[in-house]
Amino acid sequence: MKLFVHPSSQNKHTLQSALRCGLSRLACTVVLLMGAPLAWADNYKVNVDAPKEVKTILDTYLDIVRYRTREDIRDEYLDYLVDQTPEQVASLLATMGYFDVRTEVSEGSKNSSVKDAEKPNITVKVTLGQRVVVDSAKLEVQGLIKEQDPKRVGTLEFDWSLQEDEPFTQNEWSLSKTLLLRKIQSEAYAAARFVDTQAFIEPEKKTAKLSAKLDSGPYFTLGEIEATGLRRYPVKVVNNVNVIKVGEAYNRNKLLNLQKRLQDLPYFSSVLVDVGQNPDEAELAPIKVQVVELPTQNFNGLVGYGTDAGFRTNVQYSHYNVFKRGWIFDSRYDWEQKQRTGTLSLSTPQNANHYQWSVVGKTELDRTVDPNTNTAQIGLHYSRKLEHTAISYDVDYFNSKLGDLRSHATVFGVSWAKNKVDDPSFPRRGYAIEASVGGALKALASSATFLRAYGRFRYFIPFKKDDSLLLRAEAGAVVTKDTLYNVPSSLLFYAGGSSSIRGYAYQSIGSTYRNSNGSSILPGQFLATASAEYTHWFNKSWGAAVFYDVGTVSNDLTNFGLYHGAGAGVRWRSPVGPIHFDLAYGYPRKKLAPHISIGILF
Structure with a gap:
């Protein structure tokens, strides 16, 4: 300059x-x-x-x-x-x-x-004395972009942050050039550069005349991946994660998304994805991926507390290179005051279409409800998870015991999810939706023929500078002509708890069953809940929220009662994710209940 x-x-x-x-x-x-x-x-x-x-x-x-x-x-x-x-x-x-x-x-x-x-x-x-102001700010864009994308040239010139009659500062002058260069380099023109910039100051007139010449350089297209740092894993674990097609225009966001997807794999401690800015390699520029591998085995544990299930701890052992082909074995045991869960899984790496196979086994003892439930599950899943969407095709066998009631089912189902939010850990804007549908036939190792559907929707609306409003709705139904409790209890519905209707204990809202020994809360056939929550942030870490929850669980769509929860809470953006401390009043229960939860939404 x-x-x-x-x-x-x-x-x-x-x-x-x-x-x-x-x-x-x-x-x-x-x-x-x-x-x-x-x-x-x-x-x-x-x-x-x-x-x-x-x-x-x-x-x-x-x-x-x-x-x-x-x-x-x-x-x-x-x-x-x-x-x-x-x-x-x-x-x-x-x-x-x-x-x-x-x-x-x-x-x-x-x-x-x-x-x-x-x-x-x-x-x-x-x-x-009098401050110098910008008298003129001229930007000249030259290079291939003028022929290939004249509309974008006009946008760059219009969006240049320096405006006439604004105070001149060295910081704003430098920042305006940095942002402009970053904007043009983010898509197609990775080697763009300033060939000349001038700031002409006239102290007597208190004015600054600014000018810049920007050369777009050649049009960059993306080629094959060149991966370095792989020692234990086959190169396909990197290549099959890539959703960028050879010949696509260079796009920085797509490269960052690829880097995130690779970083989310359990194989690597660090990942760097980049394309060189050499103008001579603009056509089919190789995508350079540098990785540092994690150890192939991992053992960890966790201790925590939540109001839904009380104190909890878990231990987990994972092996990330089974058969030396990048297959992932995972075993985990969760102990909670009111629940016990053991899980085993074996998953393949993603294939060229970004799908992976998984075999899953799970056993669960749930004492948060009375009568207690025991569930065993084994399944085969074929799934794909992209940046904003996920889909899974599943076959699962369930064997459940609810008190003295036993049931089993082979369920064929599909689940789908999509989220588009500004920040996956602390969202303020956007939406998230998930849905699943599945069914079973008596003729295929099931104690009932049924169809099950479930969906949940969350919508985030920003207010003021940092505040936000969260609207949530969920619904579920099981349709069957057989006895309802021939359907495995884990496929029926409860409500209540920190992520459902606050003011009520976890899974305390269900269908009331009465007999000579008293009454019990059983899972229900139909579920519907809704919630509105407004959060005000005092600073980057701490905020306060007010909320209202409403919903029901019933076996009869024509005869049901509504449960309400209203209250306030504290929000903490902790290093491990958002932590919520809530106090809610439940009606018609007419009692206060505390709720503590740690939640990373996506």
């Missing part, structure tokens, strides 16, 4: 000061390091009397302020700092568009306290 300053006699000293700033700071440092101390000024007091808009930068970067607590400042050093202060002020404020600045450095009376009686009391008074 070239900076041209048109001098005047009034501003000559100021402009020369700006050019000498680097040398003066170096000289000050050298003086401080030379020789043994002779006479000491001790540390001193200093006050910067300047307008609010410039005081912070002066307090942060002026040497006379930065060195005030040092006790090795001799008298001659302090005199040197005082002499250099006007030049440093001029240099610093020139970057903010102030080229006509008056600085007075004076030493006031000694401090009144005995302790500080000998310490100099220095005042730096700064008076600002």
